[in-house]
Amino acid sequence: MSARGLGSATALVVLLALGGGAAGYAVARADHEPPAPLGEVRPLVAVDPAYPTDRPVLVREDRDEPPLAGDVALRRVVLGTPPFTVSLAVPRDWVRSDSAGGEWRWYPPPGPDAAENLYFLRVRQVANLFQSVPAARVARRSALATASEVQSLEVVEETYDGLEVSYVSEGYRRHSLERWLTTPGSGETAQYYLGMIGRGADRDAMETLIDRIAASAEVG
16 A cells, blocks of 8 residues: 555544544433433322222112011020030021031021021031130131121120121121030030021021020030
8 A cells, every 4th residue: 555545544544533432422421411301290199089998898788578586486406416416496497408517507487598688597516626715706707807708897796705797798788696605614615606697687686596595505
């Protein structure tokens, strides 16, 4: 290459280097320059409601049937197998339905299919859980609080061997009065569970009836 050509090539290289440096400087400057102001930043105003809320629980009207009578006639039955039996009085004319092993239910006539969302009696053997009465009561309350089919649970009253709750199930407000029975002289281990479930209109009669049934019970 001639001296003239070599000089031209050298000049071109210098120009490219200067151009690249300038471009790099521009990019670096752009990276470090603060962004243009966007104006005042203000929090968004929430649309009503301004905080998360649970969906309202829709409650249907109870069936228009006469309320339970607390003075219904009773008859004695024996449940369970020896030595874990209970003898107690149940409504004489009600229809028995054995819904599961160790659980018995009684419904007003003509039976469970016609008694939906009315009232019924439930007796369950719980001796195999080996729980004291207070522990069984707390476990029952916890089970209701976490049950997917139970909404708007309210604990009305708790005693040593009793629990009264109100809740919405399948769209209806239900009232449940519950008792736990023990074997006399065997400590406080719960042997049997009693439950009366019904409508608000049945509540007072249910209390009278479950007290009568519990008083009649002979465990073992």
